[in-house]
Amino acid sequence: MSNQAIATNIAKLILKSGLQPFKTTPSLLSKLDSRVTQSILSDPNVPTKSCLRFFNFLRRNPSCKPDLPAHLILVCRLYRARKFAEMKNVLKFIVNGGNLWSNVERIVSSIGGEFNEPKFVENFCDMLFRVYMDKRMFDSSLEVFDYARKNGFEIEERSCFEFLLALKRSGNMELCVEFLRQIVDSGIEIRVSSWTAVVDGLCKKGEVVRAKALVDELVCKGFKPNVITYNTLLNGYIEIKDEGGVNEILSLMEKDVVDYNVATYTMLIEWYSRISKIEESEKLFDEMLKKGIEPDVYVYTSLINWNCKFGNMKRAFVLFDEMTERRLVPNAFTYGALVNGACKAGQMEAAEMMVNDMQSKGVDVNQVIFNTLIDGYCKKGMIDEALRLQNIMQQKGFEIDVFTCNIIASGFCRLDRREEARRLLLTMEERGVAPDVVSFSILIDIYGKEENFAEAKRLLKEMEKKGEVPSVVTYNTFIQRYCKKGKMEEAYKLIDEMKERGLMPDTYTYTSLMNWECASGNVDRALELFNEMPQRGLNRNEVTYTVMISGLSKAGRADEAFKLYDEMNTQGIIPDDRIFSSLIASLHEAGF
Known part of the structure; x- marks a missing residue:
């Protein structure tokens, strides 16, 4: 029986089976070779769906697996039928097939007949590029890209974008930047979001200076950054705490007339607050409102958080009321900031009111909130209230953790109840807490x-x-x-x-040493330590100055004591009554 006759018989069986699983006789199957398979898959009388079922049947039979030409014939038929998902799957079989896999030039040259025309080959290359990308075979994707470019075909911009994202996710930023340059050189019209993704990848790796240089390079080639590009660089400089870089990006935004969006304001408000410029944050917030940009919960939470940290509880609660009036729903972080701020300010009643409010709004009270409240009560010396909250916390299903134990133990120590603190800490492991x-x-x-x-x-x-x-x-x-x-x-x-x-x-270490050197009459040694602190990058606080001024005053060295007092004021550190008493005493020691 000729190959054509065998192909005709099998084609009839395929048509007869319809939607049922394809079945054949062992004798017919034994006569099936690559030419017969190719002839059946090429037969226009066999519907594409039937061809696909026959193809899958062959793949399940080790003795008659389809070869590369058979795969490509089916790919062509699926393309004509606009069944692109199935077409992509067949390409995956080629890539995964071991002996089927070959370089792109051989694969394309194996496509014959009416389908060996530019439009189909271009779409074929684009899909093969994606298949290799999905398999993380990045070098093979680049081989397809190079082949397409050399032969006048174009890989779609969307495919290029997804490839950039795949490289970024894999952490291969070197190849990501290199491929971006290839896209630009090939003349593909690339969206700003595509190359901004590469800038973002560099920034996330801490290579912000390199990211900025890449943007400059693209600007020179006629590409224009948008607010998302600038926000990406801005966030990068903020993450590495580069104030000069932040200011440079803001200048560029002003020069290019790029308006801030809500994300820009959120980052800048957080940034200025973090570097203790809360007034600047408030100005930006006002500017945002004047421009009609609606602040979201993240903007409010950031401002509330930093006002709480700086002890501006009145302003924090005003902001909280304002956000609820705007029908913004506070989240666990918003409430957490207010509870923490109230606890630090000793406003335990306000803190508990916030907890009650968050529960009424359906926001879950987490363990961090409970520990914050317990810590607040402990710092106020209200250990019984702290223990009451610990019981409530356990009743709600939270396990006592190491933070809870440490907080309560510190609370006992503040009240000089050392034995109870010791007992708690020594029995932690029995409770399963390391x-x-x-x-x-x-x-x-x-x-x-x-x-x-x-x-x-x-x-x-x-x-x-x-x-x-x-x-x-x-x-x-x-x-x-x-x-x-x-x-x-x-x-x-x-x-x-x-x-x-x-x-x-740290500052505490130096202050402890200085205090006892002064107490021992070794004021010069204490001064050495005092002067050493800035060299070590340590800030001298109110206690440090108080110790040193007191030591100098007791030694009758009034001039030096007053000099440090002036320096303290210059540093913006407010002296307390102890310093004034020491300075007056130093005048008496000096005979005034």
């Missing part, structure tokens, strides 16, 4: 106050055995206790140990 560095630091402080240095040191070793690395706070606890006992040599040894571990003494 102590952290803060837990150990609180315990070490308890033993330090009891002058039980042996137990404190034992805890330090136990802490390290459990994988908890001592922090600056842990060391400060020891240093302060040694200083109070006049064991300055031990204190300085600990500072050396800190440095060996890569931990740098």
Whole structure:
């Protein structure tokens, strides 16, 4: 029986089976070869759907799997029938088929007949480009792109965009930038959103300067950034805390007459607040309203959060009322900021009112909110209220975590109820809560106050055995206790140990040392430490100045004390009554 006769017989069986699964006889199947398969798939009398069912039947039979030409014939038929999803699947079979896979030039040259015409080949290349991309075979996608470009075909801009996104998601920004340049050089009209995605990828990797250089390069080639491009760069510079970069982007936006959108205002309000320019944030907020740009919940939450952090609770509550009047629904972060701010301000009643309000609005009270409230009560010395909230928290199904334990233990310590704090921390593990560095630091402080240095040191070793690395706070606890006992040599040894571990003494460390050097009459040594602080990048706070001015005053060094007082005022640090008392005393010491 000839190949044509075999093909005709099988075609009849295919037509007869209709929508039913295709069946054939073993003898007929044994005569099926690549030429017969190609002839059946090319037969215009066999519907495309039937061809696809026959093709899938062959793929399930190891003895007669379709070859590359058979795949391509079906691809062509599916293209003609506008069945692009099925066409893409067949291309995936080629890519995944091992022995079917070949370079793009051979694959395209295998397409024969009426389909070997430019429009089909162009669409075929575009789809093959996408298939390779989906399989993360990026080099093969680029091979298709190069082939298409050299032969006068164009890969669709949308496909190029998706390829850029795929490279970005894979973290391959080098290839992403390189491909963007290839797109630009090939003359494909690329949307601003496509190349902005590449800028965003660089910014997310912290390569903001390079991202800015890429934008400059594209601008020189006639591309125009939009507000999203500038927002991307703006966010990049904000993330790396580059104030100069932020200002440069704002200048460019002004020069190019690019108006801010709500995202721009949100970022800038957050940025200026973060660098303690809350007044600038408020100005931007007012400007936003005047321009008719509706602030969203994120803008309000940012402003509320920073006003709370700066202690401007009255303004924070005004903003909260304003956002609800605009029918904006506060989220857990909005409420969390207000609860935290109220707790820090000691306004526990207001904090609880906020919690009640968020529950009435259907916003879940999370563990962070509970811990914040417990901390607020502990700092006010209201330990019974804190314990009441702990019980409510457990009743609502929240497990007591390490933060809860540390907060309550600190609350007990503030009330000098050290035994209860110790008991809580020592029984944490029995409750399934692993102590952290803060837990150990609180315990070490308890033993330090009891002058039980042996137990404190034992805890330090136990802490390290459990994988908890001592922090600056842990060391400060020891240093302060040694200083109070006049064991300055031990204190300085600990500072050396800190440095060996890569931990740098902080403002608290220096202030503790200065305080006890002054108390021991070593004012010059205290001054050395005081002058060393800026060299170490440490800010001198009100307590630091108070310690030093007091030490100089007691030593009768009034001129130096008053000089530091002037410096303190220049730094914007407000002196308290202790400093005035020390300065007056220094005048008496000096004989005035």
